Amino acid sequence: MKKILAFETSCDDTAVAIVDEMGKIYGEAIFSQLEVHEPYLGVVPEIGSRAHIEQITKVTNEAFDKAGLRRIDIDAVAATFAPGLLGPLLVGAQFAKGVAMALGVPLIAVHHIEGHIFSGFRDEGFFEPPFLALVVSGGHTSLYRCDENYRVALVGQTLDDAAGEAFDKIGRAMGLGYPAGKRMDELARNGNSQRFSLPVAMRNSQAFNFSFSGLKTSALNGIVQNAPMDDQSVSDLCAGVQEAIAQALCEKTIRAAKSLNVDRVVTGGGVMANSRVRQMLKTACEENGIGLYLPKVRYCTDNAVMIAKVGHIKLSLNQTSSYRVDPCASLPIEEAFSLVS
Numbered sequence: 001m002k003k004i005l006a007f008e009t010s011c012d013d014t015a016v017a018i019v020d021e022m023g024k025i026y027g028e029a030i031f032s033q034l035e036v037h038e039p040y041l042g043v044v045p046e047i048g049s050r051a052h053i054e055q056i057t058k059v060t061n062e063a064f065d066k067a068g069l070r071r072i073d074i075d076a077v078a079a080t081f082a083p084g085l086l087g088p089l090l091v092g093a094q095f096a097k098g099v100a101m102a103l104g105v106p107l108i109a110v111h112h113i114e115g116h117i118f119s120g121f122r123d124e125g126f127f128e129p130p131f132l133a134l135v136v137s138g139g140h141t142s143l144y145r146c147d148e149n150y151r152v153a154l155v156g157q158t159l160d161d162a163a164g165e166a167f168d169k170i171g172r173a174m175g176l177g178y179p180a181g182k183r184m185d186e187l188a189r190n191g192n193s194q195r196f197s198l199p200v201a202m203r204n205s206q207a208f209n210f211s212f213s214g215l216k217t218s219a220l221n222g223i224v225q226n227a228p229m230d231d232q233s234v235s236d237l238c239a240g241v242q243e244a245i246a247q248a249l250c251e252k253t254i255r256a257a258k259s260l261n262v263d264r265v266v267t268g269g270g271v272m273a274n275s276r277v278r279q280m281l282k283t284a285c286e287e288n289g290i291g292l293y294l295p296k297v298r299y300c301t302d303n304a305v306m307i308a309k310v311g312h313i314k315l316s317l318n319q320t321s322s323y324r325v326d327p328c329a330s331l332p333i334e335e336a337f338s339l340v341s
């Protein structure tokens with residue numbers, strides 16, 4: 001059984017995993033930089049790069065210890081090479097190259113969004129392509145079509161803020177720390193989503209694009225007008241924002257699936273951990289006869305298992321990379337092939 005050692009360092013998590021071609025996870029370790037960046041209420045790339053350098057050897061050793069495997073048991077090394085913060089990407093990419101060269105095994109350079117799309121590959125309920133993929137994270141809110149040959153193309157995306165970014169910016173204005181999405185999900189459970197009037201943008205547009213900056217502005221106005229916010233108002237606004245985001249995601253996804261004639265939807269990205277988004281999308285897909293794959297909550301946010309899964313797909317398609325490939329901060333998914341030699 002082929003085993004891939006995978007690294008994910010595109011943002012604020014140093015993540016390492018060892019996964020086999022059937023999706024079995026042997027060992028997994030992650031160092032989250034949340035506390036490192038928390039005082040700045042956002043990710044500081046240079047501080048992040050340094051933290052990745054400090055942690056990557058420890059996290060790798062931990063993954064091997066949990067797996068009970070030796071270095072020579074590894075058949076290939078995969079790492080996120082794009083898109084992301086260049087400094088953090090460089091740390092993971094160079095470390096991965098070094099390990100691949102030392103072991104004399106293939107290197108597989110992975111596109112981060114491919115990771116989110118295929119995070120459930122080989123898990124129960126995951127679909128064979130073709131399917132539509134919805135990726136909703138702190139940096140992306142996009143719909144993609146994946147064809148039979150695992151080629152992915154963009155169908156629509158946010159024209160301004162990503163959904164996770166909207167959660168984080170609105171949450172930050174309410175003093176909920178960074179990132180705020182998870183906390184807002186918890187607080188929304190006691191909230192009335194109808195209290196604040198918040199827009200669902202581009203409802204009538206036929207394109208498959210999203211926009212969340214109007215929602216952000218309305219929510220920030222609501223915060224100013226109701227200052228100081230009591231606990232109930234905070235919960236109500238969390239519930240309202242969550243509802244508006246869930247509605248926008250559901251409507252565009254169903255419309256895109258119908259218009260592209262696909263009856264399977266795969267999802268991924270940190271915001272797919274949101275309980276209301278999951279529930280609303282599940283109901284909408286059931287009502288429209290569309291199959292839905294929701295990843296386990298812990299594999300929605302950034303992790304190295306998803307990078308290993310893409311690594312196995314690419315290894316089976318012989319799409320390995322040169323040891324000379326360089327990471328890249330921004331790379332459209334259609335150009336992910338440029339990472340393959």
Ligand code: KG4
Nearest residue numbers: 137138139164179181185270271274301302
């Ligand atoms: O995929 P991810 O870990 O990193 C990126 O690639 O961006 O996503 C992080 C984003 C953050 O914006 C965070 O607030 C959001 O996912 N998030 C959530 C939840 N858990 C994480 N948003 C809403 N509800 C959640 N339960």
Ligand code: ZN
Nearest residue numbers: 137269301302
């Ligand atoms: Zn991500």
